[in-house]
Amino acid sequence: QTVVTQEPSFSVSPGGTVTLTCGLSSGSVSTSYYPSWYQQTPGQAPRTLIYSTNTRSSGVPDRFSGSILGNKAALTITGAQADDESDYYCVLYMGSGISVFGTGTKVTVL
Amino acid sequence: QLQLQESGPGLVKPSETLSLTCTVSGGSISSSNYYWGWIRQPPGKGLEWIGSIYYSGSTYYNPSLKSRVTISEDTSKNQFSLKLSSVTAADTAVYYCARRRDCSGGSCYHYFDSWGQGTLVTVSS
Numbered sequence: 001q002t003v004v005t006q007e008p009s010f011s012v013s014p015g016g017t018v019t020l021t022c023g024l025s026s027g028s029v030s031t032s033y034y035p036s037w038y039q040q041t042p043g044q045a046p047r048t049l050i051y052s053t054n055t056r057s058s059g060v061p062d063r064f065s066g067s068i069l070g071n072k073a074a075l076t077i078t079g080a081q082a083d084d085e086s087d088y089y090c091v092l093y094m095g096s097g098i099s100v101f102g103t104g105t106k107v108t109v110l
Numbered sequence: 111q112l113q114l115q116e117s118g119p120g121l122v123k124p125s126e127t128l129s130l131t132c133t134v135s136g137g138s139i140s141s142s143n144y145y146w147g148w149i150r151q152p153p154g155k156g157l158e159w160i161g162s163i164y165y166s167g168s169t170y171y172n173p174s175l176k177s178r179v180t181i182s183e184d185t186s187k188n189q190f191s192l193k194l195s196s197v198t199a200a201d202t203a204v205y206y207c208a209r210r211r212d213c214s215g216g217s218c219y220h221y222f223d224s225w226g227q228g229t230l231v232t233v234s235s
Contacts, residue, residue: 001173001174034218034219034220034221036220036221036222038157038222040157045206045225045226045227045228046157046206046222046225047225048221048222048223048225051211051219051221051223052217052218052219052221057223089156089157091159091221091222093220093221096170097145097162097164097168097170098159098170098172098173099159099162099210099220099222100159101149101156101157101158101159102156103156104156104157
């Protein structure tokens with residue numbers, strides 16, 4: 001069973017920069033996995049942030065950016081704001097119609 | 111604007127079958143290039159992809175749930191449905207329906223671009 005790993009938590013200061021990563025239990029993440037990123041606040045449905053590695057979804061501020069860093073997908077928040085405090089999930093497309101969610105990262109802004 | 115709305119019982123007894131329906135408005139589930147699927151989130155835990163159905167009717171399931179899951183569609187009602195059999199307390203979760211964008215115009219995307227608000231299903235006697 002493929003496991004998609006994320007850091008459990010991160011803390012960032014207001015105005016600071018944080019990079020979350022999304023890796024595979026075995027192997028490297030590349031653009032061929034079409035990494036996407038979602039933000040979720042408590043009690044709410046996820047919100048799509050990034051797709052196809054680095055394309056921002058409509059209405060997403062440009063302080064959110066996606067990339068491949070080494071062998072992982074990455075989401076960078078530059079100039080963090082208080083309302084960026086959320087859970088963040090990546091999704092990798094494994095082919096054959098199958099998607100796998102990452103374990104999620106809780107970001108605290110303080 | 112595309113909207114997805116989950117509906118179904120909020121309480122299911124252990125060993126029974128969980129059944130949910132997603133009603134889509136503002137778009138057709140018969141549109142090519144999209145998958146329609148289900149994702150769940152147990153209380154306090156992460157998101158898990160359950161499975162999807164393509165506009166053609168082809169289905170794709172999470173291997174860990176495949177033996178218990180059936181996803182089907184009713185194009186006349188613009189709805190798709192989830193059935194999860196032999197449920198236990200571990201199946202207690204918020205269940206979301208979502209649309210996943212596939213390939214079009216020579217490019218592929220494979221990401222969830224629209225979500226329902228979610229519905230809590232509790233498995234308990």
